[in-house]
Amino acid sequence: MKKLLFIILFTSLFLGCRELYRANFPSPETGYLVVEGFISSGNTPTTITLTRSLKLTDKLSIKYENQAQVFVESNKNEKYMLQAIGNGSYSSAPLQLNSANTYRINITTREGKNYVSEFTPVKSTPPIDSISWQKEQEGLQLYVHAHNDANNTRFYQWKYDETWEINTMFPTRLKYIFRGGRPFVDYINDKKTYNDTIQRCWQYNRLRTIAIGSTEKLEKDLVYLPIAFIEPASIKLSVLYSIELKQYALSAEAYRFYLQMKKNNEQLGSIFDAQPSEVKGNISCTSHPDEIVVGYVDVTQEQIKRIFISPQQIGRWGYRQICESIEIQNHPDSIGKYGGGLLPYETAQTSPEEAIITFMAATPTCVDCTILGSNKKPSYWPR
Numbered sequence: 001m002k003k004l005l006f007i008i009l010f011t012s013l014f015l016g017c018r019e020l021y022r023a024n025f026p027s028p029e030t031g032y033l034v035v036e037g038f039i040s041s042g043n044t045p046t047t048i049t050l051t052r053s054l055k056l057t058d059k060l061s062i063k064y065e066n067q068a069q070v071f072v073e074s075n076k077n078e079k080y081m082l083q084a085i086g087n088g089s090y091s092s093a094p095l096q097l098n099s100a101n102t103y104r105i106n107i108t109t110r111e112g113k114n115y116v117s118e119f120t121p122v123k124s125t126p127p128i129d130s131i132s133w134q135k136e137q138e139g140l141q142l143y144v145h146a147h148n149d150a151n152n153t154r155f156y157q158w159k160y161d162e163t164w165e166i167n168t169m170f171p172t173r174l175k176y177i178f179r180g181g182r183p184f185v186d187y188i189n190d191k192k193t194y195n196d197t198i199q200r201c202w203q204y205n206r207l208r209t210i211a212i213g214s215t216e217k218l219e220k221d222l223v224y225l226p227i228a229f230i231e232p233a234s235i236k237l238s239v240l241y242s243i244e245l246k247q248y249a250l251s252a253e254a255y256r257f258y259l260q261m262k263k264n265n266e267q268l269g270s271i272f273d274a275q276p277s278e279v280k281g282n283i284s285c286t287s288h289p290d291e292i293v294v295g296y297v298d299v300t301q302e303q304i305k306r307i308f309i310s311p312q313q314i315g316r317w318g319y320r321q322i323c324e325s326i327e328i329q330n331h332p333d334s335i336g337k338y339g340g341g342l343l344p345y346e347t348a349q350t351s352p353e354e355a356i357i358t359f360m361a362a363t364p365t366c367v368d369c370t371i372l373g374s375n376k377k378p379s380y381w382p383r
Helices: 001-017 252-266 332-338
Strands: 034-042 048-052 069-074 080-086 090-091 102-106 114-117 128-136 141-145 153-166 174-179 182-187 200-206 209-214 222-230 241-251 283-287 294-295 302-309 325-329 343-350 356-362
Touching: 001 252, 034 102, 034 302, 048 069, 048 080, 048 102, 102 241, 114 141, 128 241, 128 302, 141 241, 153 222, 182 325, 182 332, 209 222, 209 252, 222 241, 283 294, 294 325
Parallel strands: 034 294
Antiparallel strands: 034 048, 048 090, 069 080, 069 102, 080 090, 102 114, 114 283, 128 141, 141 222, 153 200, 153 209, 153 241, 174 182, 241 302, 325 356, 343 356
C-alpha cells in the first residue's frame, strides 16, 4: 500500500510540473512576411515567392501570401511587373537589366502594406566549370567546380534539382477485375500485351537547405566544394541519375544573411551551438518601419549545368529492389487469402483456351512504378 501511495504521489507531482510553454515573443496574427528569390539579370525568369512565418501552434506547414502586387523597379524609375503563378509565387519573363543601374523589389500585399528591398547593383555570375563525383563512404559525393579570373565574385549560392529513373522488376499484362463483386485476374487487353506505361518512371528531389560558399580567404576566386551526396545503394542510381545545378553570385551582405540563416536553421541543438539571432535582411515595410521582414533580394545571374550518372560509370553500387512474388490461384477465395497487398503481373498456368488458372503476383512497387514516381518522361531525359 505504501508503494502504491508513493507511485500515485510521484505521478501527481510529475504531471503537476508540466505546463504549456508560451514564448514571450510578439508575432502578428498573419505572421511576418518572408520573401524568397532574386532579381535575375540573365536569361532566366525573375521569380519571387512570398509566404508568412508560422507560430509554433499553427497546424499549416506553409502559409502562402497570394493576391499581392509585385514588381521590379530601378533607380531610374523603370518598372517590370511580375505575374502571380500560384502558391505565393510571382514571376516575369527574362529581364534585360542595365548594369549601370540599381534595382529593387516592390511588394504591396492585399492588406495594402508596402514592402521594398534596398536598391542593389547587378552582379555577374561566372559559369559552372564542371560537376565531378567521387565514391566516398560507400556513397557518391558530388562536387562543384567554378572560377572567376577577375577574382571579384567571392560569394556563391547553389540550388539543385535531382531526377532519377526507376524501373519495375516485373512488367505486367494482368489486372484485377470484379465479377459479381468478387475479384478475378484477367489480361489488361485483348492482345495480351504488357502495360509499358507503368514500367518506367521518374522521381524528383529539390535541395531544401541553404548551400553557400565563399572564396573570400583564398588567393584566387576558385571554387571546389561538395554540393550533394547520394547515400550508399540508393535507388537514385538504380538506372540513371541526373542533377541540374544552379549557381548564383552573391553580394557580401547577402552571403552574411544566408550564412546566419543557415546557422539558425541547421546548426542549433546543444548549448555549445551558436545561439539563435535575429536575421536582418535588406527588405523593409514602408508603412510600418518597425515590422520584421525576413528575406534578402539580390540582383544576380543564374548559371545552370546538368550532368547524368549511370551505375555502370561508378562500378559496384549495391542497389537491390526487394520484391515478394508468389503464385496464386485465379479464384476469389485464393486472391482474398494470398493476394492482399499484391499486384498480378504474369500468368503461371493457363488452359488451352488461355484462360488464367494461376498467376504470379508481387509487391505493388515492383509492378507499378507510378506508386513511387511519375511515368511522364522529362524533356531533358536522353533515352
